Amino acid sequence: MLSDFLLYKYNDQAFSFVRGLGLYKNVDFFPLLSFSTDERGIDPAFRFIFEWLSKLINPILLNNLLALLSLGLTFYFSYLLFAFLTSNKHVSAAFALFNSTSLYFIYRVISATPNLYFVFLFPLLFILLLKRKNPAILAVFTFLTFGLVSYYAYFMSVVVGFWYLAELFTKEIRLMEFLKKGGVFFGVLILGLFA
Structure with a gap:
């Protein structure tokens, strides 16, 4: 399941x-099957x-x-x-x-x-990351992507997490800024997904 x-x-x-x-033709080709949005998953x-x-x-x-x-x-x-x-x-x-x-x-x-x-969502994500957009904006973007294509949204959240981690390791940001960015991104994303 x-x-x-x-x-x-x-x-x-x-x-x-x-x-x-x-x-489109207003014909039920599958009369014995029930189709509610919840039953069809992702x-x-x-x-x-x-x-x-x-x-x-x-x-x-x-x-x-x-x-x-x-x-x-x-x-x-x-x-x-x-x-x-x-x-x-x-x-x-x-x-x-x-x-x-x-x-x-x-x-x-x-x-x-x-x-x-x-x-196209991935080049757009990298543009947003390179322009250093607010983590909350990235989280909303990723949250909206979950409704359209959850497969890509999962990878987007991983990319953002590793992006911030790479910024920490290359010393572009300090530990507190890393925790703040990661916390805001994943906090807003989780809040959106489970609210």
């Missing part, structure tokens, strides 16, 4: 496409949005639109990240293109898992 909330199954969205087509906000949009748009078209939107956002935020790190626009554009068309993203599209298309 716990694995239903933590682990993905291969191509788990194929079932959602059939469900979405049923919503990523409740994404699942709600995807099912709501499936009533308006064919879910296959919706999947393709999400892939294109995510590709564009990944390129944009990757470009901003690499432009922040380098001063060369051509190098930034090339690395943004490489990042946005990575094998991981292509595999996500091929395996039809649209809730994992949001690869």
